[in-house]
Amino acid sequence: MSQIKIExxxxxxxxxxAVKNSNLTINDKEFFVLLGPSGCGKTTTLRMIAGLELPTxxxxxxxxxxxxxxxxxxxxxxxxxxxxxxxPHMNVRNNLSFPLKMQGYKKSDIKxxxxxxxxxxxxxxxxxxxxxxxxxxxxQRVALGRALVRRPKAFLMDEPLGTLDAEFRExxxxxxxxxxxxIGATTVYVTHDQLEAMSLADRIAVMDGGEILQADEPNIxxxxxxxxxxxxxxxxxxxNFFEVNEGISKDQSFINIEGAxxxxxxxxxESKGSKNxxxxxxxxxxxxxxEGLKGSVFGVEYLGSRxxxxxxxxxxEIKVKTDISVNVKLNENVQVKPLNNNIIIFDGETDKSLxxxxxx
Amino acid sequence: xxxSRSYLEPSSFSKKxxxxxxxxxxxxxxxxxxxxxxxxxxxxxxxISYPPEVLFEPSLEGYVNLFTNRSRxxxxxxxxxxxxxxxxxxxxxxxxxxxxGPSKFLGRYSNSMIIGxxxxxxxxxxxxxxxxxxxxxxxxxxxxxxFFILSTRMFPPIAVAVPIFIMYRKLGLGxxxxxxxxLYTVVNLSLAVWLLKGFMDEIPKEYEEAAMIDGxxxxxxxxxxxxxxxxxxxxxxxxxxxxxxxxxxxFAVLLTQFNAQTAPPFIPTIIGEGGLDxxxxxxxxxxxxxxxxxxTIILRKxxxxxxxFGAVRK
Numbered sequence: 180m181s182q183i184k185i186e187x188x189x190x191x192x193x194x195x196x197a198v199k200n201s202n203l204t205i206n207d208k209e210f211f212v213l214l215g216p217s218g219c220g221k222t223t224t225l226r227m228i229a230g231l232e233l234p235t236x237x238x239x240x241x242x243x244x245x246x247x248x249x250x251x252x253x254x255x256x257x258x259x260x261x262x263x264x265x266x267p268h269m270n271v272r273n274n275l276s277f278p279l280k281m282q283g284y285k286k287s288d289i290k291x292x293x294x295x296x297x298x299x300x301x302x303x304x305x306x307x308x309x310x311x312x313x314x315x316x317x318x319q320r321v322a323l324g325r326a327l328v329r330r331p332k333a334f335l336m337d338e339p340l341g342t343l344d345a346e347f348r349e350x351x352x353x354x355x356x357x358x359x360x361x362i363g364a365t366t367v368y369v370t371h372d373q374l375e376a377m378s379l380a381d382r383i384a385v386m387d388g389g390e391i392l393q394a395d396e397p398n399i400x401x402x403x404x405x406x407x408x409x410x411x412x413x414x415x416x417x418x419n420f421f422e423v424n425e426g427i428s429k430d431q432s433f434i435n436i437e438g439a440x441x442x443x444x445x446x447x448x449e450s451k452g453s454k455n456x457x458x459x460x461x462x463x464x465x466x467x468x469x470e471g472l473k474g475s476v477f478g479v480e481y482l483g484s485r486x487x488x489x490x491x492x493x494x495x496e497i498k499v500k501t502d503i504s505v506n507v508k509l510n511e512n513v514q515v516k517p518l519n520n521n522i523i524i525f526d527g528e529t530d531k532s533l534x535x536x537x538x539x
Numbered sequence: 540x541x542x543s544r545s546y547l548e549p550s551s552f553s554k555k556x557x558x559x560x561x562x563x564x565x566x567x568x569x570x571x572x573x574x575x576x577x578x579x580x581x582x583x584x585x586x587i588s589y590p591p592e593v594l595f596e597p598s599l600e601g602y603v604n605l606f607t608n609r610s611r612x613x614x615x616x617x618x619x620x621x622x623x624x625x626x627x628x629x630x631x632x633x634x635x636x637x638x639x640g641p642s643k644f645l646g647r648y649s650n651s652m653i654i655g656x657x658x659x660x661x662x663x664x665x666x667x668x669x670x671x672x673x674x675x676x677x678x679x680x681x682x683x684x685x686f687f688i689l690s691t692r693m694f695p696p697i698a699v700a701v702p703i704f705i706m707y708r709k710l711g712l713g714x715x716x717x718x719x720x721x722l723y724t725v726v727n728l729s730l731a732v733w734l735l736k737g738f739m740d741e742i743p744k745e746y747e748e749a750a751m752i753d754g755x756x757x758x759x760x761x762x763x764x765x766x767x768x769x770x771x772x773x774x775x776x777x778x779x780x781x782x783x784x785x786x787x788x789x790f791a792v793l794l795t796q797f798n799a800q801t802a803p804p805f806i807p808t809i810i811g812e813g814g815l816d817x818x819x820x821x822x823x824x825x826x827x828x829x830x831x832x833x834x835t836i837i838l839r840k841x842x843x844x845x846x847x848f849g850a851v852r853k
Contacts, residue, residue, distance in 0.1 A: 260749060
């Protein structure tokens with residue numbers, strides 16, 4: 180088990196830069212998730228750590244060793260592919276033995292290691308089955324098993340649950356988490372699914388456009404996003420933003436938008452320009468009839484225990500997450516106001532959040 | 540309306556029609572082949588009798604004539620010989636002939652085997668390596684190179700017969716096994732590269748990547764993971780290459796005479812007394828048919844078995 184560290188990592192394919200100047204430290208035994216929309220460079224980053232792509236520039240450290248230019252076979256890591264990549268011409272046992280055979284283990288050692296991994300993953304009853312006869316969940320377990328038998332320095336997983344049915348995905352999510360707790364291996368996990376990321380990760384790195392925007396624990400990523408993209412990408416629905424056509428000064432603690440006055444957390448930083456964004460999560464807003472921003476109900480979505488109400492205002496559409504008991508009709512006139520002071524101001528020029536009493 | 544079966548499933552009537560068409564087609568195709576096999580078991584007289592004999596007394600004369608050289612002798616000479624030692628000698632003597640030695644057929648046949656299988660192996664092996672490279676790596680001018688490879692098949696190979704004849708004579712490759720293997724490999728290689736590239740493209744690259752992460756080099760991953768996956772394509776390609784080099788006639792006539800002559804130019808030269816020895820020619824072509832037939836039947840299960848099905852979710 181090892182720490183993984185990447186320094187100034189960059190990868191270009193011709194004119195296209197897939198990963199820009201990335202720095203990241205993944206701690207020993209950590210479950211680390213790379214999260215972002217497709218094409219953000221998360222898979223490329225993972226493949227560079229694995230040795231399936233060579234970096235254009237920068238370093239990758241696995242433990243104390245710089246491995247950036249080593250072949251995949253020389254890095255002692257395991258990779259779980261989205262499409263599993265189980266060898267279809269071998270049965271389950273041979274798939275699991277395959278990595279060990281190369282390393283010259285004795286037959287008896289291979290057998291005991293394979294059986295140990297199979298037991299851990301509860302696939303010991305299908306060891307002699309053909310891959311093609313297995314269900315998606317079992318294939319995923321075999322793929323994990325093939326990674327597990329090697330006892331590598333780190334596990335790298337590229338959307339391993341992406342192709343599973345929703346039902347299986349939840350189950351495997353739990354199993355993965357449990358497995359990680361059991362074996363405590365450094366794991367880097369790539370996904371575009373924020374729920375998966377939130378539920379699995381010790382820490383999450385949110386990527387967009389080849390850049391790592393923020394790497395933090397899930398609750399910090401959610402509550403204290405460092406950029407506007409992170410705030411909008413995380414959360415379902417994402418954060419609401421309103422344009423603020425004035426500069427934000429240090430120590431400012433309220434803001435006027437469209438004639439309505441909003442309290443904001445005391446700002447510790449001033450904005451660069453005069454166009455900024457006011458960000459608030461849907462659950463921090465509430466509806467009423469006498470205060471706040473005026474608008475009309477545009478849509479109501481039921482989520483079981485909660486409702487998401489979209490209100491059309493002069494500032495655009497605002498999503499409000501309310502209690503199920505709130506009853507509004509379409510086109511009804513309502514007013515929207517913040518429930519609390521969990522408000523973040525984003526600098527219009529840099530898209531970064533400004534430091535305040537709430538987000539430091 | 541009958542709703543017990545799906546729209547996609549053919550009706551029993553169309554299934555029967557299809558079966559009937561296939562049977563008729565098979566019969567039509569098999570008539571010349573069965574006639575050839577029948578001829579090989581006729582004797583010289585019944586082979587050319589008119590009207591043709593469908594029912595006849597089988598004889599191995601054709602096969603005996605195919606494998607032996609014989610000379611006609613007078614009855615007195617034959618009477619002076621000790622009695623025949625085996626059945627084929629007896630058969631030949633009943634025609635007032637004696638066996639003077641084995642014919643060249645076996646040598647020509649094994650030449651065909653060596654050259655056919657040798658060039659098939661070389662074409663498939665080299666083709667698989669090239670196809671893998673074209674499929675996986677960023678090869679500069681990839682499309683142009685692939686087109687260039689294909690373009691070597693855009694003229695009939697015999698169009699370059701004269702230059703090849705001169706080159707082979709200068710290089711000392713004329714009438715050698717190696718020369719013929721190289722020639723047939725060159726002709727087959729473009730087909731092999733194109734066919735196999737299609738199959739390699741279908742194999743997800745994750746398989747080799749998984750193997751490489753598991754400690755295998757790219758070449759090891761190619762042999763351990765990619766080739767087994769590509770068996771279907773390799774079998775199909777091997778059959779095409781084998782059929783071409785096994786049947787090839789024009790270059791064999793031009794470039795081989797003694798040492799490396801293959802069966803196709805030899806069989807028509809089997810001449811009996813006072814005309815062609817049809818049973819012997821029938822026997823030669825029947826034996827000539829067998830290897831490709833057996834080869835195809837052996838590889839058939841690879842052609843049919845979709846071994847990559849179900850292993851990767853797409």
